[in-house]
Amino acid sequence: MTYETPDPLHPTLLPALIAAEDSLARLDERAGRHPVSEGFRERGQFFDAAAALWVAGELVHVEDLVLHDAHMDARAPSHELTIAHAVLRARRRLDLADRDWALTSAGLNALRGEGGVTEHNDRPVEGHRDIGLSDKEDEMDENPLAAEFAELDAAMARSRRLLDIHASGIADMEPAASAAAKASAEPLGQLGLLFEEDWDEERRLDAWRAVLSTADQLPASLGAAILFDAWDHIEPLRRQHWLGSLLVGAYLRFRGKVSSHVLAFNTGLKTIRHERRRSKDRLTRLLAFLEAMSVTADLGLKELDRLSLAKTQMEMRVRDRRSSSNLPGLIDLVLSRPIVSTALIARHVGVTPRSALNLVRELGVREMTGRGRYRGWGVL
Structure with a gap:
């Protein structure tokens, strides 16, 4: 499958x-x-992950994504929330990797879950400080639910052995029927009932990479728009179509146009009408993608102004506090998350939930959820 580059x-x-x-x-x-x-x-990581699901036609609340990322879910995570968290992890991986890593074969294979982790793709950027639940923790740490997952794996292994024993007994009693069933199942292949058998992801990814040489000769924003349009046209991945919007930010970072962070392209793309994003006319689609970049930049500038004003107001409240006060740590947490909960504050600052409520009251952070349980606060 090829992609014809329009007149730039x-x-x-x-x-x-x-x-x-x-x-x-x-x-x-x-x-x-x-x-x-x-x-x-x-904060842009969370907003972009939720917007990526919105563009795909699914609704994920940012507050649920924050709690799920902190392993403090208010309810059982939905399928859409799991996908949004995968988008969040992919964005963080792009942020930590080298600028050109995502556009290489090794980078794309790692992002789509193929191949092992290499030293190149997980090398942290110099001077980068993680803003997670703790300065000593990051997203690559051991899963706190590892023990529970290990028990589930053991139970599944025992069930698999019982099923194998049962299947071998049936095969001994009815070898002909068993062979016929096995032969009829072979053409389907892995996930054959869900996906097309002739969908060659490697060939489609090679076709998309062929557009890179053309995009490199154009202005960075236009090259990124063409790459995103080619991704929508070629559809390289069956289950990770959202990766194309993340590669837009990675490409702009690679070209040096937005080198400070990975652009949250989905936050601007969600403001563009579906008729323009999915138009049959290529120029209309490219205009929509370029407008989405402008909207994303404007939203980013407004977010910076909002966070700067909020930081100034909160710092005025703690100006006369003692040096051992926990309020400065709460300020850093509030500015790094779209929404924070009592348990999240208690874990990050190192206080009890009751003390966390007192800190929130002293800092004057606005409550976002308005619920009796799983209350959350943040900067509007």
Whole structure:
């Protein structure tokens, strides 16, 4: 499957291209040296993951994603929430990796779950500080539910052995029927009932990579728009179509257009009408993608202003506090998460849940959920 590159010098594209280039440059300049740049980058991970599911037609609440990421789910996680968390992990991996890693064969294979983890793709960026639940923890640490998962694996292994014994007994009694059933199941293959058998992901990924050479000769924003349009047209992956929007931010970071962070492209893409994003006319789609980049940059600038104002107001409240106060740690947590809960504050700051409520009251953070249970606070 091939992708025909449109005319990059079409007069219709130039105004949107200039606006996107200018907006992305201003966002990168401010985000790279802003006092709340780390909180802005971490919050953008959650917002973009939730927006990626919104673009795909699914609704995931950001507060549920934050709690699920902290292993503090208020309820059993849904299938959509699990996918959103996979998007979140992929974005964090892109943020920690080298700029050109995601566009290589090894990077794409790692993001799609093929191949092992290499030293290259998980090397942390120098000077990067994790804003997780603790400075000593990160997303690659051991899963706190590892013991429970191990028990489940053992139970599944025992069940599999019993099923194998039962199947071997049936095969001894009815060898002909068993052979016929096995022969009829072979053409389906793994997941054959769910996906097309002739869907060659490797060939489609190679076709998408062939567009990279053309995109590199164009302005960064237009090249990223063409790569995203090619991803939608070729559809390389069956189960991870959301990866294309993440590669837009990775490509802009690789070209140096937005080098301070991985652009949260989905937050702007969700504001574009579906008729324009999925139009049959290629120029209409490219204009929509360029406009989405401009909207993303504008939303990012507003988010930086909002976080800066919130930080100034909260720091004024703790200006006369003693040096051992836990309020500065709460400020860092609030600025790094779209929403925080009592248990999340207690774990991060190292206090009891009752003390966490007192800290929130002293800091004056706005309550976001309005619920009696699983209350959450954050910066609007």
